[in-house]
Amino acid sequence: MDRREMLKNLAILPVGGSLMSMSPLMASPDKNVAKGPLALDEDIYKSIGVVPIINCRGTFTIIGGSIERPEVHAAMAAASKNFVQYDELAFAIGERLSEITKAEFGIVTAGCAAAMKHGTAACVTGGNPEKLLRIPDLSGLDKTEVIIPRHSRNVYDHAVRNIGITVVEVDSMEELEKAINPKTAMIYLLANRSSSTGQPMSVEAIAKVAKKQSIPIMVDAAAENLSIPVVHFERGADMVAYSGGKAMCGPQCAGLLLGRKDLMLSAWQASSPHHGPGRDNKVGKEEMLGMLAAVEAWTTRDHEKEWDRWMEWLNLIAEKATKIKGVTHEITLPDGLNNRAPGLIVSWDPTQLNITGEEVAELFGRSEPRIAIGSGGKDGLTSINVTPSQMQDGEAKVVAKRLHDTLSKKRSTPDTSMAAAASDISGRWNVEMTFFSSKSTHHMMLEQDGNWLNGTHQSDFAEQDLYGTIEGDTIKIRSHFKKPGDSVVYMFTGKLKNGQISGEVFMGEYLTAQFTAKKWESKQRKQKISVPGGPPLAT
Template sequence: MYQAIGVEPIINCRGTFTIIGGSVERPEVLQAMEAAAGYFAQYDEMAAAVGQRLADITGAEWGLIASGCAAAIKHVTIACVTGGNPEKLIRVPDLTGFDKNQVIIPGYCRNAYDHAVRNVGVEIVMVDTAEEMEQAINPRTAMIYMVTGRGEDQPLSLQEMARIAKPHGIPILADSAAENLTIPNVHLEAGATVVTYSGGKALCGPQCAGIALGDKALLTSTWQASSPHHGPGRDDKIGKEEILGMLAAVEAWVTRDHEGEWQSWLEKLETISKRVEGIDTVTTSVDAPEGLNNRAPRLTIRWDPSVLHITGDQVAEDFARKPPRIAIGSGDGDGSASVNVTPSQLQPGNEQVVAERIHAILTEKREPLNDDLAAARLDVSGTWEVQVQYATSVSQHRWTLSQDGNWVSGIHETDYATIQIAGVVEGNQVKLESHMRRPGNWIPFLFGGSGTGDSLTGTIHLGEYQTATFSAQRTPAGRKGRRVTIPGGPPLAT
């Protein structure tokens, strides 16, 4: 089906990344979705029945299914801001006049997914210590958002946050998107008011679904903020098929043979590991993550790149672009190269394909790696006005660069940031890299282009944000140096 529209499928050795499809839905999920498709139901009645059923299964007070974990986070945030008042609901994200319009987030919990909180229009208040949280809490505080699995070594654990927040009646939303579901729920027991999970990760439910478990009153207001109700959550529509498919995934979770699944994953890794045994300098190891997040074993295959003449990043790039395409992790450094395999989403027979592909590329005869750089035929030192062409807009950036042989460093001024930039010139080819960071977000700018004299053109790779093109013109040098007289005292005229 994918190939019929020109898309080459991918063998997934990375795990439950959304950008390659998350997890594979279980048979029970597909059956429930197909059955749901043939009938109609009133959504409020369905939400009430599903909420009770999730409570019965998980031991939480109530449950809710949303169109993904991020949607659940957004809708819980709305509920904390509106308190279930529809007059407030239809005003979001304009929170003018709202008595609750702040969300506290510990600094170590900032991440790209807290955009779901920010989408509501709240003011984010960052804290790093218990004392700062106590000082930050005020009548405008609507909620505390945190990410589980990160705070064990932090001064602000979930338990500590609950100790501070509970006397003030402030709800805590625990984002556990990629974790295994625990019953009884460890985060609710530790003091979270609501905990959210992705449907398309460990639960192997619909990729476009997620669940929220916890306080019934808060989740009742959360459902009001969710589709099909008109308001700021209407754009996060979830179908009856996904709702019942997600419920089926939770029901299956409590009957799945988790130990058997783990053993089958280890067997797949053993197949791959055995195939690369005996290759010069190759070693293998299997490790398992601690905690509940992205819980699956992982095989790491290491080798000496000076002997096999290929790096881990080169292997991963080759696998990503040539069929059969394989998404695989990689790492290089300290004189070694490696790739790693997470088996949780490998389908029957995939391990054989992966094993043969790794064996073939590591045993292929090739020339030694050459780290020598071609001589630079361009000197890009100076100030450059850079026009960036996005899909539907143009931005003006600026580089201020200095060059030492092949190596380039300097400053990159974007629309909203001034950041460091560095790269290399080989021949008339220029490659520059900078990274724009702000709490919760990260954008790479990877410039690749060529030119002559005072002009450069090329492409910008923006990571998950796709690509853009650029054209750059070097600006004429400023005025020449001159003598400067420093006065010996205050001016006598102005």
């Protein structure tokens, strides 16, 4: 999709929202859902006004991750009936995890991010409690730096940064070798294509250098299938962090850290219930045993049968959708351990069916039966995509019917004309941002070409390009703040009235803000300027 096409899509977004409801208080697409006492049955969510979702996206935390396995429920229920000393429990679980996974030891954490945080703390402190209690102020400590290849920078490395370390970013093996010094605590790697076997900065290549300097390597394998023995240890890693609530279908709020026993004991020391920087990452006895049950179950699950069921669901959806003239499909297969599930892409010409994949995904997400699906497009076609790993029995028929009904519906060609701009808003604008509990001043420099807007957005800590539209008095602007490990998308929707623009800002996972923009008017100063003929004679 080229830039102009993106602008068109921005222009036709509804004023009230895009990929999510613009109001954070609108938790449900149905305003009429009854709210009352909590119902402890299948209507538990609807009883408080929240409409559940058929999950065709996979293990995204923001929609619930995964459905916990029956063994996990049973373990958590059993664990809730007694008290236990947590260190004794952790050490027993660690030994059992070692038996199952062939790792030296393991601990259960409050999610994969907590596993990364505790693993980093272990490398910084070495199990010394006085060093632990200094975090995040690492002044005076000998290990204060973590090396991260650029290909592994991501929004989750906040868990590493939370310890207070200094990130040293490298982009080649030569840079990595130069970066290693006595302050290096650890090397962090994301399990992705760039760190895979055969790549210039693979785990193996980095391990050859790190081992010589006794630098631990931690691999973030959050969304991967658990391999036994763990493939990353065979490649040279010292610690591997997993999400409990993704492929393993354990407790959504649990994670798993496997690795060298000395590092695991230091990581457990940094974890709750022990006081210090990890006390806020509490994991309960129920989650600890639920996670162990998920690992146990992983070794006995019929993975081939699960795969066959997923394929059956995808084929059912594809078969019904492709009965519509012009609709095609493709089954995609994973080539690694990450998000290891087949996928379905259903494609069509948007000029023939008069609807785009993005519009279908938005419709499905905002009305019932509520379905979370992905969207995309290429080569002039638009598409939706389905990931079946967290779908439940009976849902494929619901998805297939709704997709068929939606795509087969007769629609007139959408009117893509744009109302003339009510005004020329070129120039500099001061933007007052009203967040949930604070205010901030941003600035925009706008250039207008008919309905199209371009320019720059100066947010709190950076300047980024913006683009958008003005139709009548309705203005929509998009900018994207990003730096290694961080990203915020700003989507402004507002009305021009009496020389100012007011409206709402959609910020993706960071929800919404309000804004009011006023044009900056420079003061007219008519005064000649006298330039000295030489250096100053006084200062």
